[in-house]
Amino acid sequence: MSASSQRAAKLLSAALGSGGLRPLAQGPLWPSGVADDHSPVEFSVAFAENEPSIVRMIVESLGSHPHRGSNLAEAIGVLDVLNREFDLDPGQLDLVRDLFLPPDPQGLFTFWYSLIIRPGAAPAIKVYLNPEVRGRARATGLVREALTRLGLGKVYPTVAGHALRRDQLDRFSFFALDLVDQQRARVKTYVSHDGAAIPDIARAAAAAPGVDAELLSDVCELACGGTGPFTGRPLMSSYTFLSGDTGRPSGYSLYIPIRDYVRDDLEACERVHAIMARYGLDPAPFDRALASIARRPLAEGVGLIAHVSLRLGKPRPGITVYLSSEAYGVTPPRSNARADLEGAVRT
Ligand code: TRP
Numbered sequence: 618m619s620a621s622s623q624r625a626a627k628l629l630s631a632a633l634g635s636g637g638l639r640p641l642a643q644g645p646l647w648p649s650g651v652a653d654d655h656s657p658v659e660f661s662v663a664f665a666e667n668e669p670s671i672v673r674m675i676v677e678s679l680g681s682h683p684h685r686g687s688n689l690a691e692a693i694g695v696l697d698v699l700n701r702e703f704d705l706d707p708g709q710l711d712l713v714r715d716l717f718l719p720p721d722p723q724g725l726f727t728f729w730y731s732l733i734i735r736p737g738a739a740p741a742i743k744v745y746l747n748p749e750v751r752g753r754a755r756a757t758g759l760v761r762e763a764l765t766r767l768g769l770g771k772v773y774p775t776v777a778g779h780a781l782r783r784d785q786l787d788r789f790s791f792f793a794l795d796l797v798d799q800q801r802a803r804v805k806t807y808v809s810h811d812g813a814a815i816p817d818i819a820r821a822a823a824a825a826p827g828v829d830a831e832l833l834s835d836v837c838e839l840a841c842g843g844t845g846p847f848t849g850r851p852l853m854s855s856y857t858f859l860s861g862d863t864g865r866p867s868g869y870s871l872y873i874p875i876r877d878y879v880r881d882d883l884e885a886c887e888r889v890h891a892i893m894a895r896y897g898l899d900p901a902p903f904d905r906a907l908a909s910i911a912r913r914p915l916a917e918g919v920g921l922i923a924h925v926s927l928r929l930g931k932p933r934p935g936i937t938v939y940l941s942s943e944a945y946g947v948t949p950p951r952s953n954a955r956a957d958l959e960g961a962v963r964t
Contacts, residue, residue, distance in 0.1 A: 620737070624740070633678060634695055653876075654946040671733060677729050713746070725747065748788075768799075786813070829934070867931060890903075896936055
């Protein structure tokens with residue numbers, strides 16, 4: 618991606634906002650939830666068979682004196698710049714803006730970007746909104762209303778029936794929109810599953826067509842080192858809706874916070890290799906991505922490999938690996954890996 622790298626770095630710097638000018642050595646002024654060390658950026662690479670890899674960056678824009686209000690103002694300022702530069706279509710966002718951007722936002726975050734870099738193409742941009750921005754109790758109502766406004770009101774019962782079955786344990790955690798015209802825009806709803814076991818995940822996945830349940834179950838086991846329940850950070854489902862979807866989502870993805878289920882990144886790396894083998898994917902592009910970002914031996918920390926996500930069903934299955942910049946710090950390896958993993962292998 619060398620031809621895209623300069624433009625991608627400029628885009629990242631624009632998206633970070635004025636808070637991005639703060640020298641790293643001064644430490645974070647804002648506890649960004651994007652990454653465990655509070656770095657306001659996280660990289661990911663998407664792999665699929667016979668396709669070039671796609672690099673993405675999740676970014677939280679920060680004000681120079683970061684707090685919820687100034688960060689949101691900065692993000693909206695960034696949006697104006699990106700709209701002009703890339704001729705984005707914020708129409709979908711405008712339909713739900715007042716729901717997700719209240720004057721007194723609550724929760725982990727208010728507005729994150731996903732910057733999507735593909736070789737030989739203009740960057741694509743997605744925004745993440747927070748269903749809990751008006752408090753946890755209102756998340757379901759907010760997502761339901763947003764789907765209705767986006768013309769997807771009919772999908773709600775499918776999502777609820779498959780993914781929101783365990784009171785309090787299953788909850789909407791992100792809502793994402795592509796900043797392109799309505800015909801092409803994807804709408805994604807994310808549900809976190811606290812303490813889920815494989816059958817809970819399988820049921821969530823079955824909402825989408827063409828999901829290979831055996832692949833899903835094998836990969837959960839490979840990633841988490843057991844069949845669950847998964848009591849570390851929650852596994853998360855996402856449904857992708859395309860314009861015209863009525864009853865069911867077009868796609869399903871599962872996000873696994875693998876860093877909570879391994880001792881260190883060496884173990885995480887071995888598990889990513891096993892998952893790629895199960896998917897029939899060549900591990901070399903992943904190894905290159907990891908080598909390009911690692912600044913320490915893999916066994917000397919945990920969380921460089923933060924999440925693994927699985928795309929199932931159409932257009933084609935693939936995996937994405939999320940890599941932390943560790944710009945502000947490294948989490949030491951877990952010494953009591955066995956005790957931690959007991960949670961994962963208990964049946
Ligand atoms: N750091 C947060 C978390 O672990 C949010 C987040 C960043 C995230 N990248 C992600 C969540 C990838 C799921 C998948 O939950």
